[in-house]
Amino acid sequence: MTAERSRLTLESRVPDGPQTFEFRTTDGVHSPDEFREGELALLEALWGRKLGTVLCLQANYGVVGTVLARSPTDVLMTETSVRASRLCRENAERNDADAAVSLVESPAGMDASFDTCCYAPHEYTPIDVGKQRLVDGLSTLDPGGRCYLAGRESGGVNRYERCLNRHCPTVETIFERGEFHVVVGTAPESFDRSRYVEYRTVRTTVGGIELTLATAPGLFSPTALDDGTRHLLETATVRDGQRVLDLCCGYGPVGAYAARAADVEVVLADDDVRATACANRTLDRTGATGTVVPSDGIRQIDGTFDHVLCNPPTHAGSGVLSELFGGVRDVLERDGTLSVVHHRKLDLDHQLRRVGEIVERFEGENHTVVSVSP
Incomplete structure (x- = not known):
C-alpha cells in the first residue's frame, strides 16, 4: 500500500534537459501539495553559480538537490526521515539526476567535506533544532565554503x-523572493561547532517499572512521558515469549517498558533517525534489550509479531495512517493483537478496521486504547 499524494512539476532551466522536473510526494513530508517557497528561493539564488560539491540539508522530497544535480555539480542530500530520504532517491532517479542521498542524524558525523551547503528550514522546526542543523552543515564546509x-x-x-x-x-543577503530572502555565510578558516541541542534524560515509573528515557528537542513529548503513552502501557499487556513491535516508537518508552515487563523479543521502529538514536539510548539506560530499526511505516521491518503497540502520528495525515495500519495487517500474527492509543476526540475506527476487528476499548481521561485482532 502506498500513501502517494501528489505529482508536482517544476519548469526546467537545464540546457539539453527535460522541459519540466516531476516530483512525487506523500503525506508525512513537508508541503506535499505544493512546492515550498523557501526551496524555490534557494533554487533561484543558486542557479548559475559555481557551487562545487553541494550538501542539501533536510532535503525533504528532493527538490533543490534534484535540480542542482542536473547542473555540473556533485550533490548530497541529507535527511532525518526515512520516508523523505526514500522520496529523495526516487525523485532524483525519476528526473535522471545524479544525486546521492544519506539518512543521518547529523551531517557533522559524516566523513566528507563540501564547497556549498544549503538549507531552507521548515517553519515548524524548533529554532534550536534548526540552528543545530545549520552549524552542523557549516562544520562540513571547507574554509571559504558558502x-x-x-x-x-x-x-x-x-x-x-x-x-x-x-x-x-x-x-x-543575496536574493529576495516575496517574503523570502536568501542569505549566505562564508565558512571560517577554523570552526568551533556550537551546541544548540542537548539530549535530555527523563526518569519515570510505569506499573512499578522504572524507565530512563533519552529525549531531545523536536521529538514528540521531549520533556515528559506523555499521558497517551502512559495509558497505553498501563492497559496493554505483553506476555513472555511474544515478539513485540513498538511502532512509531519515538524515543522508545513503549519498547523499553515491554522489554522490562516480560521476557519478550522487542523491535522498535520510527521514521525519524533522531528518534531511533534516542530509542537506542533509552534501551541502554533502562537496561532493556531490543532492536531499533529506522523505518518508513513497516517497510524496513522483517518478520511477524504477536503484539504491535502504537501511539500513531495522527497529525501526519490520513495517507500515512492508512499505509501504517495497512502494513500492520501484513506483519501481525493471525492470533496477534494491535494496541493503539489515540485522543478521545479522534475516531480512528475506520483506519483500525484495515487491520481487523476491534475487540476492546480502554477509556482514560483524555485517551483511548483500542485493541484489534486480525
Missing part, C-alpha cells in the same frame, strides 16, 4: 541569520 539559508522573518530566519553571523566572517 552556506546558503532561505526563509522569511515570520519563520525565524532572522534568528538563523544571527546564528550565521556568530560563526561566519561574512554574511550577506
Whole structure:
C-alpha cells in the first residue's frame, strides 16, 4: 500500500534537459501539495553559480538537490526521515539526476567535506533544532565554503541569520523572493561547532517499572512521558515469549517498558533517525534489550509479531495512517493483537478496521486504547 499524494512539476532551466522536473510526494513530508517557497528561493539564488560539491540539508522530497544535480555539480542530500530520504532517491532517479542521498542524524558525523551547503528550514522546526542543523552543515564546509539559508522573518530566519553571523566572517543577503530572502555565510578558516541541542534524560515509573528515557528537542513529548503513552502501557499487556513491535516508537518508552515487563523479543521502529538514536539510548539506560530499526511505516521491518503497540502520528495525515495500519495487517500474527492509543476526540475506527476487528476499548481521561485482532 502506498500513501502517494501528489505529482508536482517544476519548469526546467537545464540546457539539453527535460522541459519540466516531476516530483512525487506523500503525506508525512513537508508541503506535499505544493512546492515550498523557501526551496524555490534557494533554487533561484543558486542557479548559475559555481557551487562545487553541494550538501542539501533536510532535503525533504528532493527538490533543490534534484535540480542542482542536473547542473555540473556533485550533490548530497541529507535527511532525518526515512520516508523523505526514500522520496529523495526516487525523485532524483525519476528526473535522471545524479544525486546521492544519506539518512543521518547529523551531517557533522559524516566523513566528507563540501564547497556549498544549503538549507531552507521548515517553519515548524524548533529554532534550536534548526540552528543545530545549520552549524552542523557549516562544520562540513571547507574554509571559504558558502552556506546558503532561505526563509522569511515570520519563520525565524532572522534568528538563523544571527546564528550565521556568530560563526561566519561574512554574511550577506543575496536574493529576495516575496517574503523570502536568501542569505549566505562564508565558512571560517577554523570552526568551533556550537551546541544548540542537548539530549535530555527523563526518569519515570510505569506499573512499578522504572524507565530512563533519552529525549531531545523536536521529538514528540521531549520533556515528559506523555499521558497517551502512559495509558497505553498501563492497559496493554505483553506476555513472555511474544515478539513485540513498538511502532512509531519515538524515543522508545513503549519498547523499553515491554522489554522490562516480560521476557519478550522487542523491535522498535520510527521514521525519524533522531528518534531511533534516542530509542537506542533509552534501551541502554533502562537496561532493556531490543532492536531499533529506522523505518518508513513497516517497510524496513522483517518478520511477524504477536503484539504491535502504537501511539500513531495522527497529525501526519490520513495517507500515512492508512499505509501504517495497512502494513500492520501484513506483519501481525493471525492470533496477534494491535494496541493503539489515540485522543478521545479522534475516531480512528475506520483506519483500525484495515487491520481487523476491534475487540476492546480502554477509556482514560483524555485517551483511548483500542485493541484489534486480525
